[in-house]
Amino acid sequence: MSINSGKIIKQRIKSVLVTSKMTKAMQMIAAVNMRKAVDRKVAARPFTYAAWKILAHLVRDDDEAVKKSVYLREREGNKTLIVLLASNRGLCGGFHSNLERRVRQYMNKYEGREFSAIVIGRKGEKIAKKLSIPMVASFTNLESTITRANRTAIFQVMQEEFLNKKVDRVVIIYTDHMNTMTQVPRVRQVMPLNITDLQDILEIIARKEGREADKNQSKIDYLMEPNKAQVVDEVVPLLIRAHLYHALLENKAASESARMMAMQKATDAAEEMVETLTLAYNQVRQAKITNEIAEIAASKAALE
């Protein structure tokens, strides 16, 4: 072993320690961000529930209302707008590759459909380019703050594409935050709003909260102003917005917990590496000392 190897190992230990400090810090930041997103998600629920209850009253057993509303009526065409929610930064394990796989899977399932995309997050842009989906709009500056203005902007682009019949349906592809360990990429159709899909989501939320979703409600005869069709067309966009908001928060929470897990793994790996390196360093040092003693002993023996 060379004379310098001890020094080199010591340098490596130092650099690994610095890295582990960084990954540790990133892990903690991700944890805080995740908690924030989860809190906001919980705060958003009463709105979604209330809006859903109103809509359920309006469209129950009433195909007319569904047929009349532009937001609820299914269209024939094959143009599909994907709202792709990703993250701005990497370092979050398999988060984006899982997302990409889900997008690819969806596109394969509906082969023959014409796809376009609104992407949120720089990594989303990458995925769209890789899968050669033309981008209608790209929002890459709003990951850290899911503000109302940002949301409205995304919603307006979606709405414009859909109402002007440039696309026949809009789906959101995002990653659902089940818990810290599990994140599941999902596809949800939001325009026209799919009632079954929505029920599905509410049941998932209910399950997360550990209770049954209430399905049966008594019939109420509302006095409606200005009229039923207009009320439906007012409620549904609100729900779609709530939907988008919910997806953004889920996605945020999921990406942050993926990042947290990835950083934790990195920190663990770094700590392990420090241990191995320290052992190697001690061995080198030991060898050096043994060597020196041997030399001293040898020179002493030569003198006598």
Add this chain to the structure above:
Amino acid sequence: MIQLSVNTPERNVFAGEVYEVLLPTTEGEVGILPNHTPYLAALKAGEVSIRRKKEDNNWQHLVISLGIAEFSDNELTVLSRSAEKVEEIDLDQAKQARKEAEELMKKKDRLNVEEVASLTARMERELTRIRVSEKYRRRKI
């Protein structure tokens, strides 16, 4: 009495027992008193006024944007994209924000779809906030 709850996607803005609520529906201002018939209405951007007691003349005001109101069993739910208590609005900040948005809008040709969309949204929102908040500021003075 009416159980009123005003919600936005972000948070619950108001929850409590009140006596009368005035709503800015698309058809004009509508007052809701206890035991009103079940009612569902589309709301436009404007103000929701609330008083807690019959003899109370001290109205509380909320600024909302587009939304919906549902009333049944003496429970009134107002859902809106945004809602704020008038006293929460920072008038100077709102004016400043609107001015900034307007300045940016002037360069519209150079903006992309995303930017125009966010700016329009911001301007609309600030305008309602300024209008209502100015109204009550004047009244106070």
